[in-house]
Amino acid sequence: MDLRAELLKSIWYAFTALDVEKSGKVSKSQLKVLSHNLYTVLCIPHDPVALEEHFRDDDDGPVSSQGYMPYLNKYILDKVEEGAFVKENFDELCWTLTAKKNYKPDRNGNSVVSHQDAFKLWCLFNFLSEDKYPLVMVPDEVEYLLKKICTAMNVELNSCELEDYLSQEPQGQGGLTVWQFLDMVNSGRLLRGIEQEAISMAVEEVYQELIEDGYLWKRGQLRRNWSERWFMLKPSVLSYYMSEERKEKKGSIPLDKHCCVEVLPDRDGKRCMFCVKTSSRTYEMSASDTRQRQEWTLAIQTAIRLQAEGKKSLHKDLKQKRREQREQREQRKAAKEEETQRLKQLQEEKERKLQELELLKEAQRQAEILLQEEEQRRRQQHEEMQRTLEIQLQEAEQARASMQAEMVLKEAEAERQRKRILELEDMQERLQEALQQEVKARQDEEAVRYAQARLLAEEEEKLKQLMKLKEEQEEYIIKTQREKQVLKQEMENKNKCLEEAQKQLEEVRVNRQRVDQDFMAAQRKLRQASTNVKHWNVQMNRLMHPIGPGDKRTNTSGGVFAGYQPLLSRRDSSLK
Numbered sequence: 366m367d368l369r370a371e372l373l374k375s376i377w378y379a380f381t382a383l384d385v386e387k388s389g390k391v392s393k394s395q396l397k398v399l400s401h402n403l404y405t406v407l408c409i410p411h412d413p414v415a416l417e418e419h420f421r422d423d424d425d426g427p428v429s430s431q432g433y434m435p436y437l438n439k440y441i442l443d444k445v446e447e448g449a450f451v452k453e454n455f456d457e458l459c460w461t462l463t464a465k466k467n468y469k470p471d472r473n474g475n476s477v478v479s480h481q482d483a484f485k486l487w488c489l490f491n492f493l494s495e496d497k498y499p500l501v502m503v504p505d506e507v508e509y510l511l512k513k514i515c516t517a518m519n520v521e522l523n524s525c526e527l528e529d530y531l532s533q534e535p536q537g538q539g540g541l542t543v544w545q546f547l548d549m550v551n552s553g554r555l556l557r558g559i560e561q562e563a564i565s566m567a568v569e570e571v572y573q574e575l576i577e578d579g580y581l582w583k584r585g586q587l588r589r590n591w592s593e594r595w596f597m598l599k600p601s602v603l604s605y606y607m608s609e610e611r612k613e614k615k616g617s618i619p620l621d622k623h624c625c626v627e628v629l630p631d632r633d634g635k636r637c638m639f640c641v642k643t644s645s646r647t648y649e650m651s652a653s654d655t656r657q658r659q660e661w662t663l664a665i666q667t668a669i670r671l672q673a674e675g676k677k678s679l680h681k682d683l684k685q686k687r688r689e690q691r692e693q694r695e696q697r698k699a700a701k702e703e704e705t706q707r708l709k710q711l712q713e714e715k716e717r718k719l720q721e722l723e724l725l726k727e728a729q730r731q732a733e734i735l736l737q738e739e740e741q742r743r744r745q746q747h748e749e750m751q752r753t754l755e756i757q758l759q760e761a762e763q764a765r766a767s768m769q770a771e772m773v774l775k776e777a778e779a780e781r782q783r784k785r786i787l788e789l790e791d792m793q794e795r796l797q798e799a800l801q802q803e804v805k806a807r808q809d810e811e812a813v814r815y816a817q818a819r820l821l822a823e824e825e826e827k828l829k830q831l832m833k834l835k836e837e838q839e840e841y842i843i844k845t846q847r848e849k850q851v852l853k854q855e856m857e858n859k860n861k862c863l864e865e866a867q868k869q870l871e872e873v874r875v876n877r878q879r880v881d882q883d884f885m886a887a888q889r890k891l892r893q894a895s896t897n898v899k900h901w902n903v904q905m906n907r908l909m910h911p912i913g914p915g916d917k918r919t920n921t922s923g924g925v926f927a928g929y930q931p932l933l934s935r936r937d938s939s940l941k
Contacts, residue, residue, distance in 0.1 A: 501540030
């Protein structure tokens with residue numbers, strides 16, 4: 366944090382204190398008075414012309430912080446020189462303006478800290494607050510400051526009480542404002558049972574430690590006498606003044622990488638001595654006690670190290686490190702949350718894939734059920750077809766037995782010529798039955814052909830299903846190559862389904878061959894029936910041939926057979 370940033374923090378409090386209506390704007394007359402006071406405490410030559418020119422009365426109305434910044438940067442902050450003014454006087458000016466409006470101690474005088482201690486706490490708050498507006502101090506820095514104060518009083522901070530207070534107190538911008546911090550200290554919850562004087566001494570010690578200044582005894586170079594001086598440590602120089610008001614500067618000790626600090630033994634009635642050696646001179650000093658000497662030697666050594674590293678201040682460096690540690694913790698926390706979110710997304714993706722797998726398994730089970738139903742239906746159709754063929758075979762056997770019986774009757778009719786007409790009529794009836802059987806056989810042949818065509822259609826449908834299953838299997842194999850190990854069982858099930866479908870196709874082919882054989886047997890039976898009809902015609906003609914013209918009886922009988930002969934000829938031609 367550079368000098369400009371430190372000054373802007375205090376000026377921000379003064380500007381907001383002048384904003385009575387909380388509109389973000391301040392009247393020009395008030396800003397004129399504020400700028401004049403800043404000129405005075407910062408020891409900058411007054412520029413009344415620029416002041417009057419910038420804040421002349423016109424119709425523009427109040428000025429916002431953005432409108433005030435150009436003048437503040439150009440005519441005040443750009444002209445500030447470090448060491449040319451007393452920083453404490455500048456802070457007291459800004460504190461006076463803002464405390465009058467915002468700081469509200471206990472009216473009964475029961476405040477834990479005095480008004481001066483509240484001012485120092487305000488300065489410490491500005492030193493440790495974040496570099497963004499409105500100014501807040503994060504809980505880690507609050508705990509750090511309170512621990513420093515408690516350590517100075519040799520007491521331990523009640524961290525649980527602090528956490529309870531921070532959890533109950535509303536925090537804006539991720540931290541506490543200075544007024545919330547002062548209310549927390551004045552409430553006495555964290556410093557219960559400690560006297561105000563002890564708290565004041567602890568605040569003073571922490572203030573001097575962080576601001577890095579205090580009284581030391583210094584030995585003169587010429588007269589070699591000891592004088593008490595107010596020292597102020599910076600990374601590049603150790604300045605000393607006549608008093609803590611820092612109105613009269615007595616000298617300065619330049620610090621660089623060639624300087625060193627050494628502890629000296631007690632002598633000449635002085636104790637806790639140490640010296641700072643530069644390339645041109647050795648400065649002897651004496652502290653009030655051993656602890657103060659250790660703090661000063663450590664602080665000067667740290668300043669020399671920071672000067673070599675190009676840094677500004679030990680406490681500012683530590684503050685920056687703490688800030689970086691907080692940012693790293695927040696980054697780790699954000700990374701952890703991001704990793705948790707990513708794991709959650711992966712878990713959801715895994716659950717979604719498991720659901721999809723369950724859906725695929727369910728679809729596979731449904732397909733298996735449909736395939737089983739189709740197989741059962743096809744089996745029933747096959748059994749019905751087999752029963753129908755067995756019935757047709759039985760009827761053919763009955764027809765054969767009937768034909769054999771007819772042949773026996775025909776032989777008996779040859780022996781009994783007197784019953785020829787009756788036998789011929791009986792034969793005519795049998796021929797008609799044979800014709801009906803032939804028609805029925807033709808119908809059976811058409812039915813068998815229809816069944817064969819249907820089996821062929823089923824075979825083609827099964828082939829299409831088989832090709833579809835193969836295509837689905839190929840697509841599924843291509844799609845699930847990355848998940849080969851996970852879906853291996855499913856591929857095996859698909860292969861089993863394919864094998865079962867192939868087996869079913871083979872069974873359909875065997876059934877088709879069996880039907881073809883049955884069809885050929887039916888054709889043979891039909892040819893046999895036609896042969897039998899021809900044979901009956903020959904036998905009938907043979908029985909009719911010996912009868913010729915003769916007596917009346919013979920002519921009558923011949924006339925009768927002559928009437929039947931054309932009929933038999935037509936039957937024979939139709940049978941052929």
